[in-house]
Amino acid sequence: MTAPTDRFQLRNPWHFLALGFGSGLAPKAPGTFGTVAAIPVYLLLAPLPLWAYLLAVVAVCVAGVWICDIAAHDVGVHDHPAIVWDEIAGYLITMIAVPLGLVWVVAGFVLFRFFDILKPWPIRWLDRHVHGGLGIMVDDILAGVFALVVLHALVWLVG
Template sequence: MTRALTFADLIVRPVHWLAFGFGSGLSPKAPGTAGTVVAIPLYLLLSQLPLAGYLLVVLATFALGVYLCDKTSRDLGVHDHPGIVWDEFVGYWITMIAAPAGWVWVVIGFLWFRLFDVLKPWPIRWLDEHVHGGFGIMIDDVLAGVMALVCVQLCYWWWV
């Protein structure tokens, strides 16, 4: 039996603090959604970067996430614990690559990403079920982010 992490546990273990999205993954309901909400203000900061800088940060946070998610899932003894939401951060940031400015696009990106992350259409579900470790935790959200990115861009193309 694994012991649930508490907020105090997260504070003393920076790896878990990050993997749990600064504590947002402790949300008793919909921790993935809570993690994505916390990713929004960080996105607003990142969106000020030039595109190359933004992409570099996304790549670096993906690599960091592989480690964070792997370490935290091993420490908890649970693969892809629902409280691990760093993958939602990165998936949302992928969704928002080159997104148009404005709150409507922040929300549209949020909705598309959550839709793909929750429903897990093929091949997202396959990756979620067959790829393990930190990379496995991250890759399904990366693909959900890519699919949501395409939808955001198509919405913009259609809308404008």
């Protein structure tokens, strides 16, 4: 059984970020709600030049290792379902250099959730064998890469 979410403190900046601005506290499907919380972040970053978007994504991923590690340590549960910063990072990876538009935002969302939930090899292996903040982040980073490849194939096919 997972530890209760009442150990998280939204006024703690590490917890606030790890919880995806509070979205991870959703009682059902916190990972999905965390990915929904990533959409406005993406929309804020999407107009940036590609180099700046990539720099922001790298910063989100690197910071995420510490953010997730601190939050998991504070509540005493590795990869607590309410920790969804990794979903935000994964979705931002999915959307690298994708045309801005509702269809692509939704397609990226669906593809990222698909790979994050299904966890094909080696995502599942990494999820089970890498621990700490890196372990929390790495499976979603790779799910984002898988979704990115498929999404770019769709962009290429459609247009």
